[in-house]
Amino acid sequence: MECEHVGFEYQRRPIFQDLSFTVEQGSWSSIVGPSGIGKTTLLYLLAGFLKPTRGQILESGSPIVGPGVSRGVVLQDLALFPWLNVLGNVSFGLDMTNMPRDQKIARAMANLAMVGLADHAHDRIDQLSGGMRQRVALARTLAIGPRILLLDEAFSALDANTRSILSIELRSIHERQHLTTILITHSIDEALAVSDRVIAINGHPAEIRGDLTVPRGEDRALLQSCHDTVLSWIA
Amino acid sequence: MGYPLEKASAMGRERSVENLSTADVSKISYHRHMPWLVVSALIACWWVVSALHIFTPLALPSPVQVVRDGYVIATTGYNGYSLLDNIGASVLRIAVGFFAAILVGVPVGLWMASSKLVFNAIDPLLQFFRPIPPLAYIPVMIIWFGAGQMSKFILIFVCTIPIIIINAMSGAKNVQETRIRVAQVFGADRRQLLRYVILPSALPEIFTGMRVGIGVAWTCLVAAEMIAAQTGLGAMILTAGNELRTGVVFVGIILIGIIGYLMELTIRTVERRLIPWKGKA
Numbered sequence: 001m002e003c004e005h006v007g008f009e010y011q012r013r014p015i016f017q018d019l020s021f022t023v024e025q026g027s028w029s030s031i032v033g034p035s036g037i038g039k040t041t042l043l044y045l046l047a048g049f050l051k052p053t054r055g056q057i058l059e060s061g062s063p064i065v066g067p068g069v070s071r072g073v074v075l076q077d078l079a080l081f082p083w084l085n086v087l088g089n090v091s092f093g094l095d096m097t098n099m100p101r102d103q104k105i106a107r108a109m110a111n112l113a114m115v116g117l118a119d120h121a122h123d124r125i126d127q128l129s130g131g132m133r134q135r136v137a138l139a140r141t142l143a144i145g146p147r148i149l150l151l152d153e154a155f156s157a158l159d160a161n162t163r164s165i166l167s168i169e170l171r172s173i174h175e176r177q178h179l180t181t182i183l184i185t186h187s188i189d190e191a192l193a194v195s196d197r198v199i200a201i202n203g204h205p206a207e208i209r210g211d212l213t214v215p216r217g218e219d220r221a222l223l224q225s226c227h228d229t230v231l232s233w234i235a
Numbered sequence: 236m237g238y239p240l241e242k243a244s245a246m247g248r249e250r251s252v253e254n255l256s257t258a259d260v261s262k263i264s265y266h267r268h269m270p271w272l273v274v275s276a277l278i279a280c281w282w283v284v285s286a287l288h289i290f291t292p293l294a295l296p297s298p299v300q301v302v303r304d305g306y307v308i309a310t311t312g313y314n315g316y317s318l319l320d321n322i323g324a325s326v327l328r329i330a331v332g333f334f335a336a337i338l339v340g341v342p343v344g345l346w347m348a349s350s351k352l353v354f355n356a357i358d359p360l361l362q363f364f365r366p367i368p369p370l371a372y373i374p375v376m377i378i379w380f381g382a383g384q385m386s387k388f389i390l391i392f393v394c395t396i397p398i399i400i401i402n403a404m405s406g407a408k409n410v411q412e413t414r415i416r417v418a419q420v421f422g423a424d425r426r427q428l429l430r431y432v433i434l435p436s437a438l439p440e441i442f443t444g445m446r447v448g449i450g451v452a453w454t455c456l457v458a459a460e461m462i463a464a465q466t467g468l469g470a471m472i473l474t475a476g477n478e479l480r481t482g483v484v485f486v487g488i489i490l491i492g493i494i495g496y497l498m499e500l501t502i503r504t505v506e507r508r509l510i511p512w513k514g515k516a
Contacts, residue, residue: 044416047416047420049416049419066419067416067419067420068420068422069420069421069422071420072420073416073417073420075413075416075417077411077413079411079413079414079416079417081414081431081432081435082512082515083435083436083438083510083512092418092421092431093420093421093422095431096418096421096422096423096427097422124511124512125512126511126512126515140417141420144420144421
């Protein structure tokens with residue numbers, strides 16, 4: 001996925017002016033920045049909900065012209081459908097296709113099992129905890145088989161324990177399914193915990209202030225140094 | 236895979252009956268009996284005021300007199316029509332006019348929410364007709380559609396449809412934008428968006444419109460039946476009033492209240508079944 005000199009204006013106010021970066025296939029990149037900088041707007045551009053006012057965003061070499069099943073999105077408020085049960089939510093995307101019903105259910109159940117919610121298939125959404133709802137939103141997105149996974153503050157509403165468990169699971173799913181994942185977050189720790197790369201944006205209009213490859217491993221001193229570096233870019 | 240922390244948290248939100256304290260149980264029981272307590276207190280007040288003869292029996296008959304009149308008209312009828320005929324006529328008029336308003340109003344409201352052009356075309360008419368009181372329509376309805384059933388059906392339809400349209404439109408306009416975005420990612424077209432996202436999202440407001448509308452429907456109906464009808468509870472009340480049978484008037488008023496309340500309860504029950512998530516997610 002490539003952003004080429006992307007600019008975006010909202011009500012004549014420039015949010016981005018010249019944003020360029022490339023996300024490698026199968027990698028996990030996090031875009032970090034302070035609140036109100038336009039991170040969600042950037043995710044909307046990557047998802048195809050909004051069109052750049054200048055430049056272009058390419059997916060596999062082709063410009064993105066609108067939302068599509070190849071780019072799965074988990075939004076900050078999850079946007080689950082409370083009138084459907086857990087299974088109904090996960091199979092929602094499949095219902096938009098001509099897939100036979102038994103196949104749809106089998107695929108939705110497989111995705112629910114992957115996120116550990118197979119036993120909750122017939123529960124209502126309002127009966128679930130925040131972490132379980134997050135898993136439903138993830139399973140719903142993964143059920144349509146996207147190549148790219150866009151996550152908007154995916155862990156921000158969760159408590160520390162759930163956040164930690166879910167981030168490990170998500171990383172494992174990302175690796176198993178060879179997804180290209182882009183996480184939008186304001187949390188440097190969260191980004192460093194799961195990503196291969198962190199892109200820091202800041203300023204008005206927002207611009208890239210730094211780009212860092214995250215070292216894998218348990219070297220706490222190295223991670224702290226990465227944290228401080230990213231913090232210096234967005235502070 | 237198991238997630239004990241989350242399961243515990245999810246289960247923790249639903250307190251089981253065994254966990255309720257004696258104070259909780261007595262509070263629930265007290266709340267459940269509250270409507271009966273209020274009704275009983277009102278009847279007791281009515282009884283006392285009528286027994287003290289503060290008003291003449293013609294102005295305020297006693298509850299016993301009203302029950303007696305109710306029994307008489309339930310067994311022998313009134314003014315040539317049985318009580319069931321009168322109730323049936325009113326309920327039929329409400330049912331036909333109000334359901335027609337729902338059948339037409341909901342799609343029109345959704346359509347107005349999804350198209351600026353349709354909104355601009357219909358909204359001025361809607362706002363023009365909405366404040367006109369039902370009494371103003373009645374002479375025109377009788378001239379156009381006669382004094383039979385049709386004029387009552389159309390009157391209820393005309394008076395309740397703006398409420399249904401406005402609530403359906405408002406429900407559709409208030410759909411969480413992110414739900415539409417997500418559905419777009421899944422490839423939902425306009426028709427699928429409307430059927431699978433917008434309509435279910437708008438249901439809570441549509442039901443609110445129905446609950447308001449049913450009250451308005453009764454107001455219109457009784458007004459119409461008082462002006463041009465042989466049967467119906469409104470006609471029964473008017474005839475009884477002219478004959479100074481205040482007890483029968485009270486029977487009519489109480490029946491309208493009870494039937495209106497039953498209709499409200501029916502809508503609430505359907506609402507609970509169809510929208511169990513309302514106010515929770």
